[in-house]
Amino acid sequence: MSQTLWQFHGGLKLPGHKALSNREPSIPAAIPERLFLPLQQHIGIASRPTVKIGEKVLKGQLIASAEGYVSVPVHASTSGTVIDIGDYPVAHPSDVDARCIVIEPDGDDVWVERRVPAQCDLLGPKAVNDMIRDAGIVGLGGAGFPSHVKVNEGVENVVDTLIINGAECEPYITCDDRLIRERADEVIAGASLISRTVQAKRCIVAVEDDMRDAYAALEKVLIGDIELAKVPAIYPAGGEKQLIFTLTGKEVPCGRLPIHIGIVMHNVATAAAVYRVVHYGEPLVSRYVTVTGSVVSPRNMQVLLGTPVGDLVDQCGRPDGPPKKVIMGGPMMGIPVQDERVPVIKTTNCILVTDALERGPQMPCIRCGDCVDVCPVNLLPQQLYWYARAQDFDTAQDLHLFDCIDCGCCAQVCPSNIPLVQYFFFAKSEIAAEEEARGSADRARGAYESRTARLAKDEAERARHLQQGDIGESRAKNDRGQKKAYIQAAIERTKAKRATAREREGSPKDNATVGPDRKSTPESNE
Amino acid sequence: MTVISALLVVGSLALASALLMGYAAARFQRERLSLVDKIDALLPQTQCGQCSYPGCRPYAEAIARGDADINQCPPGGALTIGALAELLGRDAKPLDPGRGTSKLKQVAFIDEALCIGCFKCILACPVDAILGAPKQMHTVVSSECTGCELCVEPCPVDCIDMRVVDQGMSNWRWPRPQDAPRMGL
Ligand code: SF4
Ligand code: SF4
Ligand code: SF4
Numbered sequence: 001m002s003q004t005l006w007q008f009h010g011g012l013k014l015p016g017h018k019a020l021s022n023r024e025p026s027i028p029a030a031i032p033e034r035l036f037l038p039l040q041q042h043i044g045i046a047s048r049p050t051v052k053i054g055e056k057v058l059k060g061q062l063i064a065s066a067e068g069y070v071s072v073p074v075h076a077s078t079s080g081t082v083i084d085i086g087d088y089p090v091a092h093p094s095d096v097d098a099r100c101i102v103i104e105p106d107g108d109d110v111w112v113e114r115r116v117p118a119q120c121d122l123l124g125p126k127a128v129n130d131m132i133r134d135a136g137i138v139g140l141g142g143a144g145f146p147s148h149v150k151v152n153e154g155v156e157n158v159v160d161t162l163i164i165n166g167a168e169c170e171p172y173i174t175c176d177d178r179l180i181r182e183r184a185d186e187v188i189a190g191a192s193l194i195s196r197t198v199q200a201k202r203c204i205v206a207v208e209d210d211m212r213d214a215y216a217a218l219e220k221v222l223i224g225d226i227e228l229a230k231v232p233a234i235y236p237a238g239g240e241k242q243l244i245f246t247l248t249g250k251e252v253p254c255g256r257l258p259i260h261i262g263i264v265m266h267n268v269a270t271a272a273a274v275y276r277v278v279h280y281g282e283p284l285v286s287r288y289v290t291v292t293g294s295v296v297s298p299r300n301m302q303v304l305l306g307t308p309v310g311d312l313v314d315q316c317g318r319p320d321g322p323p324k325k326v327i328m329g330g331p332m333m334g335i336p337v338q339d340e341r342v343p344v345i346k347t348t349n350c351i352l353v354t355d356a357l358e359r360g361p362q363m364p365c366i367r368c369g370d371c372v373d374v375c376p377v378n379l380l381p382q383q384l385y386w387y388a389r390a391q392d393f394d395t396a397q398d399l400h401l402f403d404c405i406d407c408g409c410c411a412q413v414c415p416s417n418i419p420l421v422q423y424f425f426f427a428k429s430e431i432a433a434e435e436e437a438r439g440s441a442d443r444a445r446g447a448y449e450s451r452t453a454r455l456a457k458d459e460a461e462r463a464r465h466l467q468q469g470d471i472g473e474s475r476a477k478n479d480r481g482q483k484k485a486y487i488q489a490a491i492e493r494t495k496a497k498r499a500t501a502r503e504r505e506g507s508p509k510d511n512a513t514v515g516p517d518r519k520s521t522p523e524s525n526e
Numbered sequence: 527m528t529v530i531s532a533l534l535v536v537g538s539l540a541l542a543s544a545l546l547m548g549y550a551a552a553r554f555q556r557e558r559l560s561l562v563d564k565i566d567a568l569l570p571q572t573q574c575g576q577c578s579y580p581g582c583r584p585y586a587e588a589i590a591r592g593d594a595d596i597n598q599c600p601p602g603g604a605l606t607i608g609a610l611a612e613l614l615g616r617d618a619k620p621l622d623p624g625r626g627t628s629k630l631k632q633v634a635f636i637d638e639a640l641c642i643g644c645f646k647c648i649l650a651c652p653v654d655a656i657l658g659a660p661k662q663m664h665t666v667v668s669s670e671c672t673g674c675e676l677c678v679e680p681c682p683v684d685c686i687d688m689r690v691v692d693q694g695m696s697n698w699r700w701p702r703p704q705d706a707p708r709m710g711l
């Protein structure tokens with residue numbers, strides 16, 4: 001297994017803390033009291049609820065359907081009753097609540113009827129792709145991009161290489177490691193299924209070189225001409241573009257996708273999920289999650305989607321002493337969780353409980369250039385920081401701000417503790433908002449112009465009618481009288497209505513905003 | 527011969543100057559047009575009329591003619607004034623307080639239980655963001671509403687509210703970092 005490997009620029013050798021959680025076999029997490037299933041667990045358009053409050057659902061039953069091509073459905077992760085559809089906390093840097101379907105499990109965990117196609121080894125690309133889509137599968141490595149879109153691109157284009165990504169590079173996280181060790185056959189079967197579907201010329205399953213047991217497990221069940229690869233454990237080796245470069249020496253050009261250079265990449269857990277839907281008819285309802293850090297017994301768990309993170313912390317033993325920070329994801333790219341009701345979603349790979357990540361106070365940039373040395377994308381973080389801070393977003397974009405993969409290497413090494421990545425997030429979000437504002441201003445300008453033109457035309461029309469004689473005039477007067485009377489009557493009615501409404505609920509008019517008062521009524525939202 | 531050449535010279539001079547003038551006129555026209563376009567591109571397109579013109583484009587035209595100052599647009603606020611100042615090579619100045627104050631983006635919201643379907647708001651809306659037919663209840667297409675407030679006043683039953691746009695996840699913006707503690711190993 002001697003392969004040529006390429007070495008991407010920069011990156012960091014980080015303490016892995018993997019042994020903390022990857023020794024014990026994974027166990028199923030308990031069914032929680034409540035499951036919170038967000039309608040948006042993927043990149044793209046949020047899904048739309050297909051169940052009503054009070055409805056009984058079975059495990060694997062569709063509860064929200066995809067809205068468009070870049071969207072995926074959501075399924076009930078256990079059997080029970082839908083008790084609410086409303087806004088609840090989710091893991092998001094904004095701390096804004098998001099729409100969730102809340103299920104109260106009945107404890108029986110009864111599956112809906114699972115349909116397995118006869119001869120599932122012979123399914124055509126369209127059939128496989130539809131199954132992937134209907135199973136709600138997204139990139140389980142953390143990106144959450146709908147998998148059927150990627151597979152479909154692979155079907156429609158020539159695929160040189162399919163890469164199955166098991167290079168779990170972020171410290172502390174071992175869910176892919178454990179999944180490979182425990183389900184290597186599913187990973188390989190899934191890889192071969194996807195490979196056949198997109199007609200890849202080569203298929204490589206890659207792990208980091210410190211994942212020895214996982215590699216051995218894969219070796220044992222290897223089939224066909226699937227290749228295995230070990231890549232150096234340098235963060236972010238598992239980044240999409242980094243892994244592609246390491247394995248093939250090819251670079252994905254700025255603003256382009258891997259498919260443009262004939263490459264498709266899926267995560268190992270995604271491959272296993274694809275296998276499970278095709279061979280067992282199981283939609284995506286659970287996943288491996290690493291619960292680690294200062295919990296009493298760190299380990300991996302098979303968690304029903306929608307399980308609150310607090311439940312997992314309790315099951316792995318809440319550390320003594322004052323409450324610690326809970327992070328969803330790893331130490332480099334994770335999101336701090338403020339509310340322990342926040343649910344595990346399709347992209348949740350790790351729950352990290354720790355206080356060890358605090359940094360000292362921020363100091364001015366000393367232009368040491370360390371950030372430049374470690375950036376795996378060859379950017380100039382220090383300059384990007386400068387322009388983001390000065391809100392000179394044009395220059396930041398010229399410096400390829402949007403190629404930044406948010407890996408956090410630059411901030412990690414910065415001796416001045418500058419939260420560089422936060423500045424990049426800030427700049428990216430400002431640019432996006434600006435573009436959005438420009439778009440709506442353009443729409444408003446267009447609407448205003450067409451209205452002005454329409455009014456001018458109407459005016460000309462009226463002038464022409466008036467010139468043709470007075471016929472209209474008396475009728476118009478009559479009309480106006482009638483209209484006035486109608487409006488007057490309506491006003492009276494409304495006044496009465498309003499008075500009764502006020503009596504009932506006080507005056508709702510004063511502190512009204514668009515969102516909150518419409519909670520729990522999904523139908524009225526769109 | 528001399529006459530002919532003289533005529534030719536005069537003629538070609540005339541032609542040249544005519545061409546030149548035509549070109550200058552066209553160019554002038556184009557520049558003026560594009561200046562209005564350029565100014566209009568910087569205005570927020572709320573179409574609220576607070577600048578005392580019946581919409582953003584008329585205000586842009588007035589600025590281009592030199593009839594209006596650059597600090598008359600409350601929805602645009604300091605950002606717009608700064609952008610206009612830069613475009614026109616002038617000094618920025620504070621918003622004219624007589625025009626209003628710049629505030630958070632709002633959208634109109636019609637209480638559909640109270641709406642009598644009188645059509646007046648639809649006539650008032652400068653961007654056709656209100657849907658409805660006469661004597662049927664009306665509703666605002668929030669994504670198209672610019673928050674100009676022009677529909678509020680004409681409503682005879684006072685059923686239109688302006689509501690501050692909720693900070694949902696989709697319009698949430700990453701705050702500019704301060705000296706906040708952060709993550710890292
Ligand atoms: S976060 Fe962005 S700028 Fe910083 S090292 Fe990673 S890719 Fe480079
Ligand atoms: S590592 Fe920090 S201090 Fe050094 S150049 Fe980059 S931003 Fe400046
Ligand atoms: S005040 Fe209103 S109409 Fe005038 S330019 Fe500003 S947004 Fe447009």
